[in-house]
Amino acid sequence: MTFTDTERRRAEELVARYPHSKSALLPLLHMAQDRDGYVTTDAMEDIADLLGLTPALVLGTCSFYTMFKREPIGKLVVSVCTNVSCLVNGGPALVEALRTKYADDHDVHVEEVECIAACDQAPVMQVNYEFHGPVTSESATDLIEQYKSGALKARTISGSPT
């Protein structure tokens, strides 16, 4: 989806905050993802046009950062670390348990991530970038269910606030 007139004005306000318009690229990608739940091709083209960049450069930036999604995902992004501290404390088993549990749940997207800098709490997961650790598959599932029910509030990363 392309930017509406209101969104374009908001985007232009964002751009005006920076001495170099290119610096607004990441905030604009966040804005697009917040609206649609992922960064659409149309949004990347709009951003490129707004910043005077090529769509390829916007795509390159978008694809570099794992927090930007280029396809629809669930309302909850569960990121499980499997790097060294989490690896030796059950991270791989945790991610597999959660992938199995939520395999058919379109509201929950489980992903494996590199170190998220909370190694002292291993194994660690994030739900929409909120940290939780140490967690077991049981406590992780309990937390995810609380987010799903609304008992816990996660940051919004999609167009549909959780």
Ligand code: FES
């Ligand atoms: S190794 Fe998992 S948070 Fe650092």
